[in-house]
Amino acid sequence: MASISEMYVSELLGNPVIDPTGERVGKVTDIGINDVQPYPAVTFLAIRRGKETYYLDFRFVNLANRQIFAVSKKVKNLPLEKTEPRVVWLKENILDKQIFDMMGSKVVRVNDIKLAYLEGVVRAVAVDISFLGILRRLRLAGFFSRLAALFDKKLREELIAWEYIKSIHKDTAGLQLSVTQESLKDLHPSDLAEILSQLNYRDSGNLLRTLDDEMVAEALGEMDADFSAALLENLDDERVSEILDEMSADDITDFLKDLPEYRRARFLALLDREDKEEVEDLLKYDDETAGGLMTTEMITLREEMTAQETIEHLRQVAPEAETIYYLYVVNNEEKLVGVVSLRDLIVAPPDTPIRDIMHRKVIRVTDDMNAARVADVIAKYNLLAVPVVDAEGHLLGIITVDDIIDTLYKHQRRH
């Protein structure tokens, strides 16, 4: 059995199916698999017989060798169904389509599919995305392999194991081909953003539908506005509003800022009231100023809180905040009066009031300050974040060092 323990779909499609008496049942036009994870088993064959297509349960089929499918019954006893079973078809749904390689975090095209005997059953185990896969489809693999051998080279297959692929084809996008949701969670938002941008918008829309709101929100924060808008415009209101809910006000603002006004309207309408006010305030700022760069999601403390209380407070609000390394202290009028670092807080005895551990001289920038000056300030004082205040000293937001890097980087590339 070893010789046929592995095979390619390209070698099987078009091959004859023969019954025990040698009579031809038809030829194989497609191979259907179930949704068993991680390696789905072959469950059906689509067979062309004359002008009709029939579907045959794979339990009646034996792979005699690479060329021929043998069935266990005579043709007239075979249950040749005319109704299409609900399975994923390897040729129609996977082969030649773009899929999503979760190990490499990129979109690739399936040139061939590898099947293998596992636990006594024929299963789909990997897709081949190599040039060799293309050659194999063209029946030129042998020739080119020999040609390459002349130059002491070896053409190699490039396999992605089935558990690491995700279908983005429209009919099967919803189908879990494998443990995808789990593996998707491990993707960095920037990688997801990159993947989404490599896909055409139908496919990216399909992919979006299978992701949770938080992941989408984070990925959108990494994309340019036009692209985010195009993605969101293809989703319904309810979903958009859920996704926007997960985004921080400054990310929403960044995205809305680059959109023409007529496209903004829909998104603004979908924000909840609090977010909407914040976003509208932020939208007033020029991109190149501290106000335009800042996020309003920071943690503020009161002088009279104790270290212990503050840590409790942090546990509740930290997930929402942009950074927790600096905690800003405000008075009753929301004016900035001090800053506490996470280190100060943790090393302080639990009942020390914040008043006693905070630094009163806080490096700050005003909301109208030029972005380049903000960068200077952050660089000069080696800060991870800097608070933004208005002319009266009210705390408006913070700018983190990664926001500044993004801005500087964009600048540099433009010039």
Add this chain to the structure above:
Amino acid sequence: MILKELWVRDMAGRKKWEQLLRIVGVVGPALITVNAGNDAGGIATYASIGANYGYKMLWGLLIITIALAVIQEMNARMAVVTGKGLSDLIREEFGVGWTLFAMVTLLVANIGVVMGDFAGVASSMELFGIPRYISVPVMAFLVWYLVLRGTYERVEKVFLVFTLFFFAYIFSAFLAKPSWGEVGKAVITPTLELNRPFLLTFIGMIGTTITPYMQFYLQSSIAEKRISWKDYFYEKVDVYFSAIWGELVAFFIIISTAATLYVAGISVDSAAEAALALKPLAGEFAFLLFGLGLFGASVLATAIIPLSTTYAICEAFGWERGVNYSFREAPVFFGLYTAIIVLGAAVVLIPSLSLFKIMVVTQQIAGILSPIILIFMIKLVNNPRVMGEHVNTRLQNVIAWLTVLFIIFLTLTLVLVQGLGL
């Protein structure tokens, strides 16, 4: 009139200027594509049609305009419905073998078109006394470098402005005082001469308009814009308007060359002769006008076509593509892109070849190959699995198939005429 139509539609609760912004956002890809289609090969083909055959082929231009509008609308519809480029769709629906066939066709046709455009660079610069051995390598390198550096977009506008000089043909056509009665008659009277030059020229006229690369380029640029189906009406306006606009320019080039050169019995064999048709308008400046226009159009095309061809092919086979990759990451992309430019430029440097001939013949090759891609398109656009309810109407299919059959008929007639030695 079109604008008025736009105002009336879909006005529920939307401000007028918002509406306008929407239109501007959608309109564009087809106009750029059609303009890029009036490249060196196009100009040369139209000029030689006017100079050699007078108004005789104008009826063909009318038919081509209709065919172009219908075909480009199919591309636009596929782009909006599927969100995919043409090579992407061909690969997904027809598999590796057919894709290879389509891509080889595209590659051959496009290398030809690129040759034609480098010939355009060479002959426009020769009008200014710069030999092709300098202009072609320099421009080939410059285009190659600027496009890969991603800085091309900044200089693109300059070349776009140059192409505006071709509008001079419109004025020139009027100043040449053609007999408009004859023009009108020629537009509605089909004439076909059964000899090799006529048939080839006619195929060239089709090839330069319904050229394979335009279908790929247009469909990807619309797909990239992510236009939704509810805005499709505007894209349709873009497509139809562009088809008419592009062919109007062609129409006036033919008329002005016919009214000046054909009448005087001058057949066009070089850029200098083609420029003569602008004399009624520009006098001594005709060469300058024509030279800059030809230069701009040629450079634009050499920047767009190799890149879009490479994209289409890499997309079909799933290779890494994009100028943001390094050579090591995307060797096929950079290799193919460079090869198309080098090959296109190198042929032009062969001393004995007539530049004008290169421009014209390459369009004829594109014309002969165009039915192949068209058949793929018609199959795709009629596949309900791909297009859902937005498959072709019967009328669209009739026009598309007639176009394909007509080109095949011309090609077969050509072969027959050739064989019989007519």
